Amino acid sequence: MAVRSAPYVTSALVFVLTCSSQQHRAQAAPPPPSLGLQTAVFAGGCFWSTEKAFDGVPGVRSAVSGFIGGHTPRPSYNQVVRGGTGHREAVQVTFDPRVVSYRALVDRYWRTIDPTDRHGQFCDQGPSYRTAVYATPAQKSAADASRLAATRALPRRVFITPVLANARFWPAGSEHQDFARRNPARYEAYRIGCRRTARLTAVWGSAAVG
Template sequence: MSSRFILGLVVLGLAACSPGEPAASAPPASQAGDSGRRETAVFAGGCFWSVEANFEAVPGVVAAVSGFAGGSTANPTYDQVVGGGTGHLEAVQVTFDPARISYRQLVDRFWRTIDPTDPDGQFCDQGPSYVTAVFASRAQKAAAEASRRAAAARIGPARFVTPVRDAVRFWPAEASHQDFAHRNPVRYAGYSRFCRRGERLRAVWGGAAA
C-alpha cells in the first residue's frame, strides 16, 4: 500500500478494509416471491466491503458474508490474512435463491464490479490478500468459465487475469467486518471515492460497469 494512500486515509479518517464500529446488521433484501431454495457463490474481488455491498441489494440475493478463502490456514483472522502467509484472499460468500437469480447472472455481475485486468489487487488495495478470483464448485464451473470467456472477450482476453478457481472452504470474518458499507455509509463512500473505484470501473467497462 502506498504512503500516499495511507496519508489520504488518515486525512479522511478512513482505513483500508479495516473494521468499523460494531452496529446493527443490514436489513435483509426483500424476499418477495422467495422460493425457499438456497445456493451459495464465493467471490474474491479485493476489499470485501465493496464485494459485499455490491451483492447485498441484488434481487434474489439472501445474504452476503465477508470472509476469506483460498488459503491453508484454518479459522484465519483478519490480521493474519492481511499480514500475509495464509494464502487466503478476502472473499464474500453470497447466498441466493436460484429461482430468482441464476449463478451465471451473479458471475456476470461480479466481473463488472471489479477490474479484472489488475493482477496485484483492486484499486488502492494492493497485495496478495486483495487479488481477485471466482471460487466455483464442480457444478458451477462450466457457467463460471463461460461467463469469464464472455467478459474477457469484451475487454480483451490477454488483459483479463482474474481466474476461476476450484471451490474451497469459506471462513467468515469477524463480526466487526460484516455489513461495513451499510453501518458506515459516510466512511465507505469516502473510501470508495478516494480509491477512485467508479472512475476505474468506467475506464474498464464503460457503461456496463456495475
C-alpha cells in the same frame, strides 16, 4: 480501520481509508443454506465493496464477508493481510436460483472489479486482495462461460482474474459484515479515496457496478 496518507481530501483531513485492519479472528463456517438455496463465492478485493455489490440484488438472501483459499484455520484479518496464510478476502453470496441464476451473479461480479489488475484492486494491493471466482464442480462450466464472455467484452486488455476450485470459506468478524450499510460515511470515504468508481468506469464504461 487502516488509515494511510493519500490525496483524498475531506474538510481539513487528508486520508485514504483502506479495507479494515481489525484483528478479530474469523467466525466458524456458516451452516449450509436452506433447502433450495445455493451459494457463490467471489474474491473481489476489499470485501466491503464486493458485499455491497451483491446486497439488494433480487434473489440474493445474504452476502457474507470472509476469507477463502488459505491454509490457516480461523484466520484473523491481520494474519491474512500480512501474507503467508494463502487467503483472499471474499464474499459468500447465498441466493435463490429460482429468482437469480448463478451465471447472472458471475456476470455481475466481473463488472464490480478490474480484472486486469494482477496485484489487487484499486488502493488495496497485495495477495489477499487478488480477485477470483471460486466455483464448485457444478458451477465451473457457467463460471468459465461467463469469464469467456467478459474477456471478449475487453478485447484489448489482459484479463487476469481466474476461476478457481471452491475452497473452505471463513466468515470475517461481525465488525466487517454489512460495513457499507452500517458505516456509510466511512465506506464512501474509502470508495472515493481509492478511486473505485473512476477505475471501474475506465474498464467497463456504463456497465460498471459500484
